[in-house]
Amino acid sequence: MTAVAPTAKDFKSDQEIRWCPGCGDYAILKQMQKVMADLKAERHNTVFVSGIGCSSRFPYYMNTYGFHTIHGRGPAVATGLKVARPELDVWLITGDGDGLSIGAGHLVHTMRRNVDINILLFNNRIYGLTKGQYSPTSEVGKKTKSTPMGSLDTPINPLQVALASEAAFVGRCIDVDGKHQQEMLKRAAAFRGTAFLEIYQDCNVYNHMAWEYATDRKIKAENIVVIEHGQPLIFGAERNKGIHLDGLKPRIVELGNGVGVDDLLVHDETDATLAYLLTQLRYPDFPEPVGVFHAVERPCYEKAVAEQIAAAREKKGEGDLKALIHGGDTWIVE
């Protein structure tokens, strides 16, 4: 269609953006528009689907096809769309409330089916749109409007949910780390199957600085570790620390004094057990991994649906309506 290569601007819709100034969502929108342009995505073949919440306004701001659905149900709408139209590129935008509370069931089943869509879960550990109640990822003891004495429930770990749901692609990135986020979005876009990406996102009104340890330039190098397939886990401002595996127990070690790179844990995206172990590295005990935790290709749901249809046609021929309604015992009345 377009003779000239698209730019990020081509992916901006004419709608005024209604997120609070300073919201982490702006950064993610910007990276997505850039990535779309870089990938030379076709606007008309791209669909953004979302549920309800601040993050779910995302589709309105993309100049593609979009569907802002109802709370938690985005994955089901996206699944139906992809089964009906496998050739479309379908992205699902959700949040920690939308995806892990009211819509947790749909998220789980979409990932186990391995529908070829990309799921971006904006995790700000708070309900923003409803003005500040605790979310399924809020830490225990979180004081909010609905929990003045502190929240009681143990938070859920989005990546562990994804792995338990047999997600084929599981990753994590951070709203303000644009370059890494772009890489992750591109990996997700290229992946055939459900790609689940958790994005640490700052709600600067109701939960500002929730991810300060992972975003503050002064300290973040000590608190996150970028994981890459085949590479040892090294982190720290001086890149002098690493993760060593002691049996099944991860330990932080300093390089030098007889400890070398060979002693460090080497990441393997294909190893689900390792992926699960990495999800357990949590601040402040450990640096939190960002990157692709797990990526293994397996058959996509919508493709399998199409294959069954093709197989049925191979066996029975193209459906004949007349034969269908004349099926079973018939008789003629004269």
Next chain:
Amino acid sequence: MPAATPKPTESVTSATVRFAGDSGDGMQLAGTQFTHTSAIFGNDVSTLPDFPAEIRAPAGTLAGVSGFQINFSSRDIHTPGDRVDALIAMNPAALKSNLADLVEGGILIINVDEFTEANLKRAKWDHNPLEGDTLHAYRVYEVPITRHTMEAVKPTGLGAKEASRCKNFYALGMVFWLYDRPLDTTLGWIDKKFSRREEIAEANTLALRAGYSFGDTAEMFSVQYAVTRATLPAGTYRNVTGNQALAMGLVAAARLSDRPLFYGSYPITPASDILHELSSYKHFDVRTFQAEDEIAAVCSAIGAGFGGALAATGSSGPGIALKQEAIGLGVMTELPLLIIDVQRAGPSTGMPTKPEQTDLWQVLLGRNGECPLPVVAAQSPGDCFRTAIEAARVAMQYMTPVVILSDGFLANSSEPWKIPDVDGLEKIEIRHAVENNNPDGNFLPYLRNERGSRPWALPGTPGLEHRIGGLSKDDRTGNVSYDPLNHEKMIHLRAGKVANVADSVGPQPVFGEPHGKLLVISWGGTYGPVRTAVADAVDAGKSVGHLHLRWLNPLPSDLTEVLDSFERVLICEMNSGQLQLLIRGRYCLDAAGLHKVQGRPFTVAEVAERMDAMLEGQA
């Protein structure tokens, strides 16, 4: 046994037979076979399967009784029959729970082998009904069905358990003889069904023939009954249940509109058979999706509809309740979607296998906000086919979710269905938007046509990129809008669009007298008993008309005139007056109601009695 002298034959217009036994006794199968044979023989047929929700309730208990009733006739019939002329009771529990429906002087065939002390106790009989005068009002035939069956199948060498399982065929054979039916349809079915287990095929064949011969030769039965062929309109016929017809109707609608069918569903009684049927039609490009729950089922269909498929979801009352928020999304975004509600007795889990018409308010009024959508109800098993096509046409031409109401009775009962001419079915012409409709800027996804409908622009179409959602939207552009006047305007536009559906539905004809003393109104599955009762009344010269409402929303545009043409109006429904309230409210009319909320259809007599009372000014 020596051939007995031929027994006399008595001709009857119609008969109603009920097979009743334990849910493991194969009564549904016996009933289905009797139905097929009678239909192929040329009778008009209507059936009422009645089975427990439990897969296998404890054997011999009242909870485990399964029944199958068949009304077959040499005349045009619309109901499975009010009372039973012949009851086959395979055990004491079956006798106990079915005896009340047997007409006085009716035929009662009893499997005496099962009338043991223990079975009587399980069925909560405080005495043995075979002794004393409990059954004196009936023509009782005590037959050792189990023992006879075991003897008949002995040559096959089957074990006792498998051998005794053939007793439904023995009973069927007896009833075939009693009503002078040919055996060949069932024999053919047995051969086909058990082609890989010859000994089972042989055993069932032997049992069937033995039952038939017993009727013929035993001194017990003195007379055979003949129900001659009905004069049905010429054509090719088959038996069909409502769920089968609905599934085929959906496939036909997809074909007629030249697109794949997407069916998102979650298993629920009594709608699951639609999912089962459709999942075997993959070669028609039918994409069935067994979702993780009812909400995902409807949402996946909404996504598929957005993508351009003919999208449908099916459930029963409890599932529809779960889908309502998403149905509202379909109304708000104005996407085509079919919602099938196979109604069952409620509230809550209710009686899953029993029919009611108690979801009318739910589908019309059960969503947040002002959320109107078209609602159509099928009137008979075969009618489900046409209803599905009609609903699909409205959904896609008006860009709206449409509810199809069926019920547990229509879903599972069957009738001879005159197979329509496929080539004569009208195409569903759908034109998707392919060009920008706005010379001044971006595509307008909510610009309306003369029907009040918006364009269906599919993702993948260059230049028409747009966003839709559940938020209030600006007229024409579809952009999010909180403007108060625009919000109200959009509510009126959507409601007006649904009201416009009346134009393509047309007026609803009145059967019987076009004006007079009493108009009887029915909807959905109450069609059969009401039509039969009114037809009898008209034959008897009474001043009665019958209006059957297929579309419950919008109601026919000429309804005011029809209502005004009669002195009184009676609305019959299997609820406590849901349509009655709507008609009273909308037309300020003192309509009377006949209500039944027992999980079973009206009898013709119930309708007739109320009609007569009203005609005589007593009600």
